[in-house]
Amino acid sequence: MKIVILTGAGMSADSGISTFRDSGGLWENHDIMEVASPEGWKANPELVLDFYNKRRRQVLEAQPNPGHSALADLEKYFDVQIITQNVDDLHERAGSKNVLHLHGELLKMRSSGDENLIYECRKDILPGDLCKKGHQLRPHIVWFGEMVPMIEPAAQQAQEADIFAVIGTSLQVYPAAGLINYTAPSIPKFLIDPKTPESAISNFEIIQETAAIGTPKLVQKIIENYG
DSSP: OEEEEEEOHHHHHTTTOOOSOOTTSEETTEEHHHHSSHHHHHHOHHHHHHHHHHHHHHHHHOOOOHHHHHHHHHTTTSEEEEEESOOSOHHHHHTOSOEEESSEEEEEEEESSOTTOEEEOOSOOOTTOBOTTSOBEEEEEOOTTSOOTTHHHHHHHHHTOSEEEEESOOSOSTTGGGGGGGSOTTSOEEEEOTTSOTTSSTTOEEEOSOHHHHHHHHHHHHHHHHO
C-alpha cells in the first residue's frame, strides 16, 4: 500500500521554523517579492542572500518534531512518499527516506547562470561566491514566477496513492494544492489542520490538531486500520 503525504509550513512550525507569511503579506518584515522573486534577486541580491542565510541558520538549529518522527515510523509498515512545500530538511533528519521538495531546499545552493549546477550548502552564501562557471551562487529555492520543476513527479506520486494525507497546509498554495486532483476519488484522504472545520472539505477526514499532535494520531489510525 502506498501512502502519499503532502506537507506544508504547519509541519515545521511546531519545530520553531517561521511560517511562510503572516496575514499582512510580510515574511519576517520583508515584502515577499523583495526576497522571493527573480525581480527581488536582480534588484538587491545582498538582501536576498542575507534573508536566506538567516533562515538557513534557523533550520540548522531546529529539530524534527513528533509529527516528522511519526511519518518516518510509518515507513516501517507502508510505502511512504512525502511531498513537501517546505525547504528544510526536517523530514530527512527524522528518518524519512522518500522526500520530494516542491519548492527547493535551503541546504542547497545553485548557480544563477546554470540551474543544473547544484551544491550542498550548510553555511552562508555571500556576494562573490561563484559556481565553477563563474556565476553568483543563489539559494536553491523556487521563487514566485519561477517554474516548479518537481510538480510533474509529485503529480505522478499522487496518482499512485492508496491513501493521501495533507498536513500543515491550507491547500491554498498552487500548484501544490492541485495535487488532490490527481488522486483517485475513492481512496481515503486526511487533512491535519487546527483551523479547518470538520466538514469543510468533501471526501476528507479532518483532524483538527497541529502537525506535531495530529500526525502521530493519524499514523496510529492508518496502522490500525490498514496495516
